[in-house]
Amino acid sequence: MTTTAIAVSGLRKAFGDKTVLDGIDLEVPAGTVFSLLGPNGAGKTTTVNVLTTLMKADAGTVRIAGHDIGTQTKAVRAVVGVTGQFAAVDELLTGQENLQLMADLKRVGSGEAKRVITGLLERFDLAEPAQKLVSTYSGGMRRKLDLAMTLVGNPQIIFLDEPTTGLDPRSRRIMWQIVRELVADGVTIFLTTQYLEEADHLADRVAVLDQGALVAQGTPAELKRQAPGSHVRLRFTDAGELDAAARVLLGSVRDNEDLALRVPSDGGVKSLRSLLDQLDEHSINTEEFSVHTPDLDDVFLALTGHASIEEQAR
Amino acid sequence: MNTDSVIMLRRNFKHTVRNPTAVFNAVIFPVVLMLMFVYVIGRAFNVGVKYIDYSTPGMIVLAICYGLSATALAVNSDMTKGIINRFKVMDISRSAVLNAQVAATMLRSLIAIAAILGVGFALGFRSSANLGDWLGAIGIILAVSFAASWLTVALGLFAKTPESAGMALVPLILLPFLSSAIVPVAKMGTGIRQFAEYQPFTPIIESIRGLLSGAPSGGYALAALAWCVGITLVGYLWSLSTFKKRA
Numbered sequence: 063m064t065t066t067a068i069a070v071s072g073l074r075k076a077f078g079d080k081t082v083l084d085g086i087d088l089e090v091p092a093g094t095v096f097s098l099l100g101p102n103g104a105g106k107t108t109t110v111n112v113l114t115t116l117m118k119a120d121a122g123t124v125r126i127a128g129h130d131i132g133t134q135t136k137a138v139r140a141v142v143g144v145t146g147q148f149a150a151v152d153e154l155l156t157g158q159e160n161l162q163l164m165a166d167l168k169r170v171g172s173g174e175a176k177r178v179i180t181g182l183l184e185r186f187d188l189a190e191p192a193q194k195l196v197s198t199y200s201g202g203m204r205r206k207l208d209l210a211m212t213l214v215g216n217p218q219i220i221f222l223d224e225p226t227t228g229l230d231p232r233s234r235r236i237m238w239q240i241v242r243e244l245v246a247d248g249v250t251i252f253l254t255t256q257y258l259e260e261a262d263h264l265a266d267r268v269a270v271l272d273q274g275a276l277v278a279q280g281t282p283a284e285l286k287r288q289a290p291g292s293h294v295r296l297r298f299t300d301a302g303e304l305d306a307a308a309r310v311l312l313g314s315v316r317d318n319e320d321l322a323l324r325v326p327s328d329g330g331v332k333s334l335r336s337l338l339d340q341l342d343e344h345s346i347n348t349e350e351f352s353v354h355t356p357d358l359d360d361v362f363l364a365l366t367g368h369a370s371i372e373e374q375a376r
Numbered sequence: 377m378n379t380d381s382v383i384m385l386r387r388n389f390k391h392t393v394r395n396p397t398a399v400f401n402a403v404i405f406p407v408v409l410m411l412m413f414v415y416v417i418g419r420a421f422n423v424g425v426k427y428i429d430y431s432t433p434g435m436i437v438l439a440i441c442y443g444l445s446a447t448a449l450a451v452n453s454d455m456t457k458g459i460i461n462r463f464k465v466m467d468i469s470r471s472a473v474l475n476a477q478v479a480a481t482m483l484r485s486l487i488a489i490a491a492i493l494g495v496g497f498a499l500g501f502r503s504s505a506n507l508g509d510w511l512g513a514i515g516i517i518l519a520v521s522f523a524a525s526w527l528t529v530a531l532g533l534f535a536k537t538p539e540s541a542g543m544a545l546v547p548l549i550l551l552p553f554l555s556s557a558i559v560p561v562a563k564m565g566t567g568i569r570q571f572a573e574y575q576p577f578t579p580i581i582e583s584i585r586g587l588l589s590g591a592p593s594g595g596y597a598l599a600a601l602a603w604c605v606g607i608t609l610v611g612y613l614w615s616l617s618t619f620k621k622r623a
Contacts, residue, residue, distance in 0.1 A: 166386075167468050168466070
């Protein structure tokens with residue numbers, strides 16, 4: 063049984079005459095992680111703000127857990143939790159009091175609240191500073207507390223807007239672990255990120271947002287297939303060597319600026335050996351030799367047009 | 377009782393306790409001002425009655441206004457920090473945050489008013505008001521505090537930065553000085569006198585003064601209440617519309 067947690071169609075939003083979202087369509091099945099990937103200014107936060115009822119869309123429909131965000135706003139608010147880019151915590155309260163505030167507002171009974179709060183403090187590695195004012199917390203601690211506050215009351219659909227931006231590696235791993243645990247419990251996660259690694263690790267489906275439009279959508283594996291294939295990159299010390307190599311290696315692509323050559327290859331030992339043999343045979347000196355297999359970075363760059371040097375040279 | 381507003385009030389209460397300097401400021405400054413006027417400057421004034429009896433009602437209103445700056449800052453910092461977005465996304469009453477700020481402000485000003493009255497009595501303030509007069513005076517004081525709090529919440533919401541929120545309140549804090557709080561309007565120069573006569577704080581202070589001296593004036597009381605209702609409405613509606621606009 064799969065139900066749709068988030069269904070968006072034809073979503074548009076403009077600020078003045080600047081179009082921020084230009085017709086977004088997406089669907090997120092319940093109990094999965096959906097990652098919206100895009101560079102700064104692509105419209106990720108605006109998307110989250112509209113989907114969580116903070117902003118009104120100019121056009122399009124959005125249904126969250128079956129509720130229309132325009133007409134059933136209260137029902138939507140009851141099922142979603144949001145952790146934004148900037149920690150939404152109360153600095154003049156302690157960590158514990160922040161969580162208690164959430165428990166009160168969500169009408170969690172006092173015995174249950176105590177259990178939930180203790181559990182969350184442990185889980186987020188915040189038990190020790192729980193009685194300290196949040197104004198003394200580091201940025202990473204605030205982000206963790208922010209997510210912990212979002213989890214009070216067990217929201218079914220959680221929006222995480224760049225949850226790990228600016229976190230240290232340890233905190234980032236805690237965040238990732240918690241996202242996995244939440245999904246295992248059946249929660250739907252809508253995650254925005256600039257980090258492909260993060261989307262690759264966590265997401266069931268990824269959509270790439272660029273300048274207000276989705277330029278690609280699919281599983282991480284599907285998207286990787288859209289990237290340029292794996293290749294070997296050779297760099298030379300002078301143009302003569304580059305010319306010679308380009309004549310010998312069929313199907314290679316030159317990058318004159320970098321004195322580099324890009325040779326299609328499956329990256330296997332056999333084909334690499336034969337490539338090296340060819341270079342040897344023609345006495346071509348190679349300054350640098352590297353094997354590239356596509357990752358989401360390649361997809362991202364290829365799709366958003368903010369291409370790397372290799373992409374531009376093609 | 378566990379409504380959203382009460383939960384939010386508890387939050388503001390903790391803020392107040394955590395920030396004792398704000399309370400200290402709100403109490404100490406009006407008291408110092410009162411001592412200064414009664415002991416140092418007031419002796420030179422001839423207001424027809426004992427100066428402490430004349431000035432206490434004005435000091436009460438000064439204390440209300442002076443305590444507002446903490447509210448403007450608190451409202452503004454709520455809006456400029458992320459916490460407000462969290463509240464807005466939750467299924468809670470839209471105005472709970474604002475109601476709580478108003479309630480917390482009124483509680484803080486009641487503490488300051490109690491201090492002013494305490495110091496006033498210690499300095500020889502005597503009232504010939506009966507119980508009804510006292511209740512009337514308290515009613516007007518609460519109405520003024522309520523109205524000023526809503527206006528302050530609106531200003532705090534409207535200001536883009538904490539600095540401008542503080543600046544926006546300066547007129548409200550200065551306005552009582554240009555009323556009959558310190559000296560009777562009749563003793564002021566032309567121009568300033570007309571201004572003082574028609575600004576809200578003169579009827580407000582005169583009505584409290586009348587009630588506390590046991591000689592209530594219906595006209596002033598009516599004008600005071602009308603001003604309070606008007607200011608409350610403007611503050612409330614302005615607050616709600618600004619709150620909705622600022623995400």
